[in-house]
Amino acid sequence: MNQGIYVETGSSLHRLNPLTKFGLIIPTTLILTLVVDIAVPALFSLFFLLALLTLGRVPASRLGRALLPFLPAGIGLLWTTAAFYQARMAETSTVALELGPFQLTWPGIVYAVSIVLRVLAIYASSLLFLLTTHPTDFILALVQQCRLPVRLGYGVMAAYRFVPLLSTELAQIRAAHRVRGVPEGGGLLAAPRRLLGYAIPLLASGIRRAQQVAVAMDARALGAQPQRTFYRRLSFSSSDLAFLLAYAIFTVIVLALLVWMGLPARLDFFSGPTIRR
Amino acid sequence: MLSPSRASAGPRSSCEPAIRVEGLTVKYPGRRRPALEEVSFSVQPGEFVLVLGPSGCGKSTLALCLNGVIPHAIAATMDGHVRVTGLDTRQVPLTRLSQKVGVVFQDPEAQFCLLTVEEEVAFGLENLGVSPDEMPGRIAAALELVGLAELRDRRIDRLSGGQKQRLALACVLAMGPEILVLDEPTAHLDPQAAADLFATLARLKAAGRHTIVVIEHRLDDLMPLVDRVLLFGPEGRLLAEGAPRAVFAGYRQELDRFGVWIPQVTELALRLAEAGFPLDPLPLTLEEAAEALKPHLRWARLRWPPMVDPPAVRPAVEVRRLSYCYPSGPQALREVHLVIPEGSFFTLVGLNGAGKSTLALHLVGVLEPPPEAVWLLGRPLRAYRRGELPRVASYVFQNPEHQFLTSTVYDEVAFGLRAQGLAEREVETRVRTVLEEFGLAALAFAHPFTLSQGEKRRLSVATALVLRPRLLILDEPTFGQDRQTTTLIMTRLRELVRGGGTVVAITHDLRLVAEEASAAGVLVAGQVAFAGPVAKLLGSAPLLRQAGLVPPPLVRLGRRLAERVDRLPLLSTIEHYLAALGAER
Numbered sequence: 007m008n009q010g011i012y013v014e015t016g017s018s019l020h021r022l023n024p025l026t027k028f029g030l031i032i033p034t035t036l037i038l039t040l041v042v043d044i045a046v047p048a049l050f051s052l053f054f055l056l057a058l059l060t061l062g063r064v065p066a067s068r069l070g071r072a073l074l075p076f077l078p079a080g081i082g083l084l085w086t087t088a089a090f091y092q093a094r095m096a097e098t099s100t101v102a103l104e105l106g107p108f109q110l111t112w113p114g115i116v117y118a119v120s121i122v123l124r125v126l127a128i129y130a131s132s133l134l135f136l137l138t139t140h141p142t143d144f145i146l147a148l149v150q151q152c153r154l155p156v157r158l159g160y161g162v163m164a165a166y167r168f169v170p171l172l173s174t175e176l177a178q179i180r181a182a183h184r185v186r187g188v189p190e191g192g193g194l195l196a197a198p199r200r201l202l203g204y205a206i207p208l209l210a211s212g213i214r215r216a217q218q219v220a221v222a223m224d225a226r227a228l229g230a231q232p233q234r235t236f237y238r239r240l241s242f243s244s245s246d247l248a249f250l251l252a253y254a255i256f257t258v259i260v261l262a263l264l265v266w267m268g269l270p271a272r273l274d275f276f277s278g279p280t281i282r283r
Numbered sequence: 284m285l286s287p288s289r290a291s292a293g294p295r296s297s298c299e300p301a302i303r304v305e306g307l308t309v310k311y312p313g314r315r316r317p318a319l320e321e322v323s324f325s326v327q328p329g330e331f332v333l334v335l336g337p338s339g340c341g342k343s344t345l346a347l348c349l350n351g352v353i354p355h356a357i358a359a360t361m362d363g364h365v366r367v368t369g370l371d372t373r374q375v376p377l378t379r380l381s382q383k384v385g386v387v388f389q390d391p392e393a394q395f396c397l398l399t400v401e402e403e404v405a406f407g408l409e410n411l412g413v414s415p416d417e418m419p420g421r422i423a424a425a426l427e428l429v430g431l432a433e434l435r436d437r438r439i440d441r442l443s444g445g446q447k448q449r450l451a452l453a454c455v456l457a458m459g460p461e462i463l464v465l466d467e468p469t470a471h472l473d474p475q476a477a478a479d480l481f482a483t484l485a486r487l488k489a490a491g492r493h494t495i496v497v498i499e500h501r502l503d504d505l506m507p508l509v510d511r512v513l514l515f516g517p518e519g520r521l522l523a524e525g526a527p528r529a530v531f532a533g534y535r536q537e538l539d540r541f542g543v544w545i546p547q548v549t550e551l552a553l554r555l556a557e558a559g560f561p562l563d564p565l566p567l568t569l570e571e572a573a574e575a576l577k578p579h580l581r582w583a584r585l586r587w588p589p590m591v592d593p594p595a596v597r598p599a600v601e602v603r604r605l606s607y608c609y610p611s612g613p614q615a616l617r618e619v620h621l622v623i624p625e626g627s628f629f630t631l632v633g634l635n636g637a638g639k640s641t642l643a644l645h646l647v648g649v650l651e652p653p654p655e656a657v658w659l660l661g662r663p664l665r666a667y668r669r670g671e672l673p674r675v676a677s678y679v680f681q682n683p684e685h686q687f688l689t690s691t692v693y694d695e696v697a698f699g700l701r702a703q704g705l706a707e708r709e710v711e712t713r714v715r716t717v718l719e720e721f722g723l724a725a726l727a728f729a730h731p732f733t734l735s736q737g738e739k740r741r742l743s744v745a746t747a748l749v750l751r752p753r754l755l756i757l758d759e760p761t762f763g764q765d766r767q768t769t770t771l772i773m774t775r776l777r778e779l780v781r782g783g784g785t786v787v788a789i790t791h792d793l794r795l796v797a798e799e800a801s802a803a804g805v806l807v808a809g810q811v812a813f814a815g816p817v818a819k820l821l822g823s824a825p826l827l828r829q830a831g832l833v834p835p836p837l838v839r840l841g842r843r844l845a846e847r848v849d850r851l852p853l854l855s856t857i858e859h860y861l862a863a864l865g866a867e868r
Contacts, residue, residue: 140398142397142398143398160396160406161396163396163397164395164396167392167395167396167439167440168392170440171392175685178680178682178685179685181644181649181680182678182680182685182686183685183686183688184649185647185649185673185677185678185680185686186673186686186688186698186699186746187670187673187699187702188688189669203688206687206732207682207684207685207687207732210684210732211682211684215390215392215393218388218389218390218393218394219393219394219395219396221347221352221356221357221388222386222388222393222394222395222451223396224352224355224356224357224377225347225350225352225377225381225385225386225455226381226406226407226410226454226455226458227377227378227381227407227410227411227458228406228410229410230376230377230378230381230410231376231378231410231411231412233412234409234410234412235408235409235412235413235414235415236409236415237401237402237405237406237408237409237415237418237422238402238405239415
C-alpha cells in the first residue's frame with residue numbers, strides 16, 4: 007500500500023516527538039539562508055543524512071530514492087546560478103569554462119555550489135522529518151501539544167487514510183473509461199475534458215466516504231465532551247532533549263569553526279556572494 | 284403485531300425494553316418524502332432483531348436514530364420518540380448515548396481515522412474521557428470478543444475487509460454499549476469474511492449481554508440467530524414485525540414485490556409448496572430444511588438429467604501463458620492458460636488479489652497482453668484495431684459510477700452507439716428498447732449519478748449490452764444488489780448467452796455461480812487452480828476453500844441430506860431440488 011515517503015523502521019528517530027523534528031527545519035533554514043558558504047551547508051546536509059542512516063536506520067536505497075527528486079532541481083539550479091552569475095569583481099575573476107554565450111567563472115561556480123548545497127541541507131532537514139514521521143503522528147502531536155481542535159485533527163487523519171484509496175480508484179476510473187472507448191491520448195481540448203470525467207466519480211465517492219466517516223466518528227462520540235484523554239501521549243522525552251542538544255552543539259561548533267577559520271561570515275544574504283577563494 | 288403503546292410517565296420497571304421507538308418520523312432537508320414515517324416498535328433486552336426492507340426504505344436512517352446521531356449530529360427533522368435503555372435520545376447527549384448504543388457501518392474503509400488496531404479501539408474511549416490506565420484492559424477485552432486479540436499492534440491498512448469490520452465492532456464494544464446496531468456489515472465482504480463476522484455475532488448473542496439489531500440481506504447464515512424480524516416497506520413505514528417464520532410466510536408477496544432477499548432454504552420451501560410439496564413448519568435454516576425435506580426425498584426415483592459434455596465449440600477467449608506483473612507490485616498472473624467456450628456463461632472466482640480483475644482487464648485490452656497471449660474469437664487480441672474492440676468485448680466494472688461519461692441516462696446508453704457512427708434514428712430505437720428492457724425508460728433524462736444503487740447497476744449493464752457484444756465481462760454484477768435488479772440483470776445475460784454471446788462474470792456470489800454458470804475458473808495467487816464445469820467446482824470443498832468461498836446454502840443442504848444417502852447428485856439450485864422431488868413439470 008502506498009505510504010508516501012515515510013519509511014517505517016521504528017527507530018529512535020521515529021520515536022522522537024514529531025514537533026521536535028519539524029521544529030528543527032526552522033533554525034536550519036534560518037542559519038542556512040544567512041550564511042553563504044560551502045562548508046556550512048555541506049556539514050548540515052551531512053548531519054541530517056547521517057542521522058537518517060544511523061539513528062533512523064533508513065536504508066540507503068530508500069534515502070537515495072527520497073533524494074532523487076532533488077537531482078534535476080539541483081542540477082538546474084547549479085547551471086542557472088553559475089551561468090547567470092554577475093560577478094561584482096568580474097575583472098579579477100578568471101573564466102573557468104566557456105560554453106557558447108555563457109562564461110562560467112570560478113567565483114560563479116563556487117557560489118552556485120554553495121547555493122545548491124544550501125537547498126540540499128534544507129531539503130535534508132525536511133527529509134529527517136518526512137521520512138521518520140507518520141503524518142498521523144504529526145497531527146496527533148499538533149492536537150496534543152499545539153491545541154489543534156480535536157474534530158479538525160481527526161478529520162484530517164481520516165482524510166489521509168483516503169489518499170491511497172483515491173489513487174486506486176483513479177486507476178479504476180481510467181480503465182473503465184478506456185473500456186468504453188474514451189481514448190487516452192487526445193489534443194489540448196480533449197485532455198481537460200477527460201480529467202473532468204475522472205474528477206466527477208472521484209469526487210462523488212470521496213464526498214460519500216467523507217460523510218460516512220464523519221457519521222462514524224460522531225457515533226463514537228468524537229468531540230462530544232470537552233475533556234478528552236489520550237491513550238498514546240506524544241510528549242517530549244529525554245531523547246527529544248538529547249537530540250535537540252546534539253543539534254545545538256553541532257550548530258555552535260560549525261558556526262564557531264566558521265568564525266575561527268576567519269571566514270567572512272557576513273550574515274547578509276541579499277548583498278550577494280562574499281566567497282573567499 | 285404493532286402495538287404502539289403510549290409511553291407511560293410512571294417509574295421504569297425492570298422490564299423496560301432495550302429500545303422503544305414511538306411514532307418516529309424522520310425527514311431530511313430538501314426531500315419531499317420522509318425517510319421514515321410513523322415507525323413504532325420495541326426490542327427487549329437480549330433480543331436479536333433482523334431489519335429487512337428494500338433499498339432506500341430508511342433502514343440506515345433508523346440505525347442513526349437509534350444511537351442519537353439523528354438528531355444530534357445530522358440535520359434532519361425528527362418527530363416521535365426513541366428511547367434506548369430508557370433514555371430519550373433527544374434529551375441525552377451523544378457521549379452518554381454512545382455508551383448505550385454502538386453502530387457498525389457498511390463500508391470498512393470509512394470508519395477509521397487512526398493508524399493501528401489498538402489506537403483505533405482507544406479512540407472511542409478517549410472521546411469518553413476514560414483514564415489511560417483503564418484503556419489497555421478494555422481494548423484487550425473488546426479485541427478478544429471479536430477474535431482480533433493477536434492483531435492488536437497491526438496497522439489498520441494491512442487488515443482484510445473482514446478484519447476491519449470486526450475491528451469496527453470491537454471499537455464500539457469497547458465503549459460498553461448494551462445495544463449493538465449493524466448496518467449491512469457484510470455488504471463489502473467476501474463470503475468467508477461474512478461467515479466469520481456472523482460467527483462473532485453468534486458468540487456475542489450466546490454471551491447474552493447485548494441486544495443486537497442487524498440490517499442485512501445475506502440471511503442464510505444469520506437466521507439461526509434471529510429472534511424477530513422487522514419488515515419495512517418502500518415508503519419508510521414499518522410493514523410487519525414478528526417471528527421470522529410468520530413474516531416470511533405471511534408477507535411473501537410484499538417480499539417479492541419489494542425485491543427483498545429471503546433465506547435461500549425458505550425460498551426453496553416456498554417454491555416446493557407451490558409445486559405441491561408444502562413443508563411444515565416453513566424452514567428458515569439449513570437444519571430445519573434438512574429435517575423437513577428428508578421424508579420427501581425418494582432418491583431411488585430420482586430423475587436426473589444426464590451429464591452431457593458440451594459440444595465442442597470454438598473458444599470465445601483463449602489465454603496462453605499469460606504472465607503479468609504490476610510495475611509497483613507483486614506478480615499478478617503466472618503463466619495463465621484458460622479457454623472460455625463461445626456461448627457459455629463463465630464465472631471467474633478466487634480470493635481478493637488472486638488476479639481475477641487483472642486477467643479480465645487483459646481480455647479487453649485495457650492491460651495490453653503480449654502478442655499471441657490472448658485470443659478473442661479466433662484472432663489475437665492485438666490484431667484488433669482500437670475502435671473494433673468495444674464492439675466485440677465489453678466490460679462492466681464493479682462500481683458503475685466509474686464508467687459514466689455523460690450527463691443523462693439516455694446519452695449514457697447512446698454513447699457507444701454514437702461512437703460507432705450509427706445514424707441517430709437507429710441509435711434512438713436501440714436506446715429506447717434497452718432502456719425499456721432495463722426498467723429505466725422513465726429515468727431517460729435523469730443524471731446517472733442521481734440514480735439509486737440498483738438503477739446505476741442496471742444502467743452500467745445496459746450501456747454494455749446495447750452494443751450487442753460477443754463477449755461481456757462483468758465484475759461482481761450482483762454485489763449489494765436487491766433481488767429485483769439481480770433477477771433483471773440475469774434475465775438479460777441469459778438472453779445474451781442464448782443468442783450465442785459469451786458472459787464472463789467475476790464474482791464471490793456462489794448463488795450466481797450455481798444458478799447461471801455453465802463453467803467456472805478458479806484463480807489462486809495468479810494461477811488457474813481449476814477450470815471446468817460448475818458442478819465439479821461446487822462439489823469440491825477444498826477448491827472452494829482455496830477460492831475463499833463457502834458452499835452456497837443449497838449445496839450444503841444437499842450434503843446434509845446426503846448423510847443418509849450414499850449416492851447423491853450435487854443439488855445446487857432450486858430447480859435441482861424440484862427435479863429431485865419429481866415436482867418438475
